[in-house]
Amino acid sequence: MTVLAKKQIYCLGTVRINRLQGISFENDKALGKKGRGTHQENKALVDDVEVRAKKWMDNKGVTLLSTFASAEPVWELKRYDKKAKAVVTVPCPAVVTEYNKFMGGVDLMDSLISLYRIHTRSKKYYHKIFFHFLDVTVVNCWLLYRRDSSDLDIPERKVMMLQEFKLSLAESLLLEGKNPMAKKRGRPSSNGGTAAQFAKKKKSSPATKPIPAEGVRTDGYHHYPVVTTRGRCKNPDCKSAPVLYCQKCKVHLCITKDKNCFVEFHTK
Ligand SMILES: [Zn+2]
Numbered sequence: 250m251t252v253l254a255k256k257q258i259y260c261l262g263t264v265r266i267n268r269l270q271g272i273s274f275e276n277d278k279a280l281g282k283k284g285r286g287t288h289q290e291n292k293a294l295v296d297d298v299e300v301r302a303k304k305w306m307d308n309k310g311v312t313l314l315s316t317f318a319s320a321e322p323v324w325e326l327k328r329y330d331k332k333a334k335a336v337v338t339v340p341c342p343a344v345v346t347e348y349n350k351f352m353g354g355v356d357l358m359d360s361l362i363s364l365y366r367i368h369t370r371s372k373k374y375y376h377k378i379f380f381h382f383l384d385v386t387v388v389n390c391w392l393l394y395r396r397d398s399s400d401l402d403i404p405e406r407k408v409m410m411l412q413e414f415k416l417s418l419a420e421s422l423l424l425e426g427k428n429p430m431a432k433k434r435g436r437p438s439s440n441g442g443t444a445a446q447f448a449k450k451k452k453s454s455p456a457t458k459p460i461p462a463e464g465v466r467t468d469g470y471h472h473y474p475v476v477t478t479r480g481r482c483k484n485p486d487c488k489s490a491p492v493l494y495c496q497k498c499k500v501h502l503c504i505t506k507d508k509n510c511f512v513e514f515h516t517k
């Protein structure tokens with residue numbers, strides 16, 4: 250926490266009492282006698298950073314450690330009291346309110362990460378940390394993508410689910426990796442109407458090679474045309490059989506006097 254605080258990242262979290270060397274709080278029993286909402290605070294200067302430990306008595310004692318929030322101001326919480334059989338107000342320090350406000354988001358992120366977590370067999374602890382943050386990044390990207398999709402009024406059924414999003418991202422990165430000259434990462438972007446058209450074209454000829462993900466198709470890197478044997482043009486609604494072929498996407502695309510499927514395919 251002190252390392253983070255020095256980088257101006259302040260944090261707050263629950264802490265086990267045995268992690269707080271040399272700091273003592275009264276136990277739950279003693280605090281319970283003083284009534285619900287009783288709180289105690291300890292401050293310490295650790296490595297030039299002021300760290301506060303706070304114990305607050307609800308039904309059970311909660312211990313929080315923070316580098317930014319103080320106990321003040323103290324709010325009032327409404328709680329049901331079993332003994333009194335009535336709703337009572339319980340004093341609640343700001344640090345607890347702050348913790349409760351963001352705890353839900355952290356729980357949600359943990360649950361989203363656990364859905365398609367990267368499993369590694371490595372025993373090195375830092376590999377686990379690395380992959381954990383990769384999972385965090387992917388989930389956060391997906392949440393941003395969903396927010397953008399909703400801002401753009403894209404219907405829910407066209408918005409990628411987390412699994413789809415992750416697969417599409419993986420596909421983009423894998424294709425990217427095949428090219429040593431590549432500098433920019435391919436990324437999935439929001440699905441417009443064209444994605445559905447490409448999906449239709451994909452379905453109509455199941456024997457042919459799949460059309461790459463939109464993030465790869467439109468990344469604008471290393472899509473060089475080569476001449477090969479004739480094949481069906483993969484641009485939707487085009488029935489020509491050109492000799493021109495995209496080296497990266499591995500699909501046939503035509504360029505004629507009247508139309509340029511090669512550019513259309515890679516841009517829309
Ligand atoms: Zn291409």
Ligand SMILES: [Zn+2]
Pocket residue numbers: 482483484487488489502503504510
């Ligand atoms: Zn064409």
